[in-house]
């Protein structure tokens with residue numbers, strides 16, 4: 001029977017490497033071997049989303065944050081930073097895990113085991 005599992009992939013060696021991406025920005029696109037993500041930093045909180053807006057499948061690069069929402073640069077749709085929901089749509093959100101040996105991103109996969 002197929003089960004959904006979260007596969008964790010190392011994105012960064014440490015928090016400094018992650019913070020270096022942001023400079024003065026709050027949203028950056030990061031491409032890695034496991035995908036292309038929009039990373040958001042709000043204060044001490046970090047969020048990771050698929051770099052694709054569910055409205056017209058355009059990239060979220062250039063998005064901005066207002067309060068608790070991510071705002072797509074194309075048509076200004078607002079999506080919750082907490083769950084990715086907005087306008088009856090859903091931006092795919094990924095969990096981040098901070099461990100001593102690095103920062104991991106979790107992606108759901110189907111598995112037989």
Ligand code: FES
Nearest residue numbers: 053055072075077
């Ligand atoms: S493509 Fe994002 S709001 Fe339209």
